[in-house]
Amino acid sequence: MTFFEDIRQAIKGLYSLVIGLRITGRALLTKTETVHYPRQTVDNIDTYHGHIEFVPTDAPDHYSKCIACGTCARNCPSGCITVEKAVLPPEIGEDGKPQKPKKAKYPSLFHLDYNYCSLCGHCVENCPTNALRFSTDVYLAGFSREDFEYDLIERSRKALEDKE
């Protein structure tokens, strides 16, 4: 009986080959999904996770909810975030002498080196004030490494200016 069983299997196999051809044949006739980038761009980038940016606020001179605690920088496995607290101008104390300068609750510098970022999102998740989010910058292209190093405070300031 194995002889007839072999023949049955062979016919079944041949039929499966025809099914395969039918599937690829149908694919050949469907319209391609590709977006030809320089001439066309995709429109649904709302869910895209690009590099981090500040959640826009109207806070003066640092334009963010950032309190410069440095949690993001400490949690970054790639070490691509540099945060510096702003330093307030020294106040004159009660004894008339200038006191030790106080650190402010906002950053003077928030530097992101996107070249090393692995987009893990630890910075966004651990931010105590939810000051960070992912941007929707899809079309990034540059000729040097420096093109992908961002000053996020400067970036927020520009975004605010463009809005106004």
Place this chain on the structure above:
Amino acid sequence: MIPTIPAELLRLLIFTVAILAFVSLNALILVWLERKLAGHFQVRPGPFEVGPHGLLQTLCDGLKLMGKQLVAPAAADKRLFWLAPILAFAPVFLCFLPIPFGPTLLGMEFEIGVVLILAFTGLSVLATILAGWGSNNKFSLLGASRAVSQAVAYEVPLLITVLGIVMYSGSLNFSEIVAMQGSWPWQWNIMLQPLGFFIFFICSLAECNRAPFDLPEAESELTAGFHTEYSSMGFGLFFFAEYTNMVIVSSVGTALFLGGWHGPFVDGWWWFAAKVYFLIFVMMWMRWTFPRVRFDQLLNLSWKWLIPLALINIFYVAVLVKI
């Protein structure tokens, strides 16, 4: 001067030049078509940027290939190594010689054209072996050894099915075999011997090392198989030969089974070209659909299925001829 040159020689000369031009243009277009079809079978556009719809892509790739350095491995057998790509490409002219593209459009009338083609397509296997052996590389050698057993396994059913056609037509001359078939599809040999055409097509896929039988150059296992060590036009000639071999086996299939230049309404070379390129399209379609067979499957398919089926086919043809 001109009258002293024999007409036959002049015809051969024109044929050689024309075939060289055809083969080069054909390779450029087929490589483009292959990549384009590969793209569209996967719902993407394939080459698109160079020229209209990427048409000039292969021309640029070819120029790049020519600009590259010819490197032979230090431990290679230099003579065999460089002989192989030439040997892969050289028999192409001979194989085109007896193929009737149209009623009068052929290189030379051969009484034994079928035998000539079968003999010289076999040479491409020799080129593969020499390339694999001469490279002194384990991948190349494995590819070459696969090519040998594959060629031995698939020549047999191929010859038996071709024998079926020869028995039926009583001729080894391509022109006569084509002339015996009529203009309409039901007058072609494929209607009488569908099994024969089926076996012939599978064997021709295996003969020109096309997927799913591309074991001598299986990329995922042997890097590039027998042409791993080849660079520049050494590789280019193998590439040329592969696409030209596709045209040759499709032409033979067309002449033997599909009525050659016969076709509905008006006979002519255009029917021949349409059938050849349709067969090539099916080959590409199969390449981008089927996964590569395992080596034991390849040999089992030939020895356990194709050869018995080919024998049944030839028995059937013998009965047919007697009736």
